[in-house]
Amino acid sequence: MNAMEKKLAEYKCDTNEAICLKLGIEVAFGYKGLQIQLYYTAGNLNTLFKVKYTSKVSEKFDCVEPDNVEGKIREIIPPGFTSNTDDFVALLEKEANFRPFGSLLHTYTVHGGEDGEDITYQIYKADMACPGFREYHARLQTFLMWFIETASFIDVDDERWTYFLVFEKYNKDGETLYATAAYMTVYNYYVYPDKTRPRVSQMLVLPPFQGEGHGAQLLEAVHRFYCTSPLVQDITAEDPSESYVKLRDFVLVKLCQPLSSFAPEQLSQGFSDAMATEAREKLKINKKHARRVYEILRLRVTDMSDEEKAKSYRLEVKRRLFGPYKKNQREMVKMKKCLRPEELASHISQMDTELQHQELEKSYQELLADYRRVIERLARI
16 A cells, blocks of 8 residues: 555545546446546545556557547536645645535534544535635536436536535544535425425435435435425425335334324324325325325334224225226226227237236235334334
């Protein structure tokens, strides 16, 4: 390990591995011994970028050129990075001067540091008006490109974006330091006549901090922040991934379980307008998500070894899941009136009733497994 690597090891964000993971999917042509060095300082994310190789092809080799690896990465990382190791080490020394941007929303601890002590984390809300944040965010958003396959940059000049950041706060040699751990971008859509609908657009927990509960802490803090505003209609997410949906289930159930309308004695009566209303007014949760919360909490209080109770729960969930299939049946009635026999036969084969029942049962079992994982996680709190 050279002197720079030893120095970097003292800090939290070394994304050299991330670059290797990305290039492992693609092929860089024309190089021998290619090495891409990309380091970020833990707090301010100042960047070192180098490309090294032992040799590369020349035009004499069948008139072909090597891939422009350096140029491709330069399209992603913003100007201001250094390629000089000594300059980067000097930037590391200045990390003690870095402080998080914006206003502090929440502080929490995670047990399990190297010495077994609690580690402190803080969540901040920021916007482009914060001095230095625009440049910091330009560096921060590059992590999306390294870790999320379909990621893209947002228009930071649009003032409707809000940014939420998670930092680890730690002490070293008597100084307080911060390491960037996670972040989220939220777009505030207009809802007629006088409200907004915050929509989660991007969310990323950096690999060294994954699996420690930071995503749940961040999403819960964002919900609690918006719950205080009477101008917020509800909170949604843009094209959520499967992992995000599972995270949201956990957070929303945790938030809803103290509500009176979700009390155990109410759950057995079925999903109600009171549940939808209380979830929306107090927690900015829309009806669709409130229904999902209800199903998870009802499963938790249902004795699934009791055949009658299990059947009652199963039928209620399946009735909701059956909605798309009922739509297909209504479409079938319309198609019988306007399609030729051969066209109708083709559509009927695609909407086979037995197949629908099999798909419905499969969907139910998968949902049940997801719900049980949420309940297990709640039990560990």
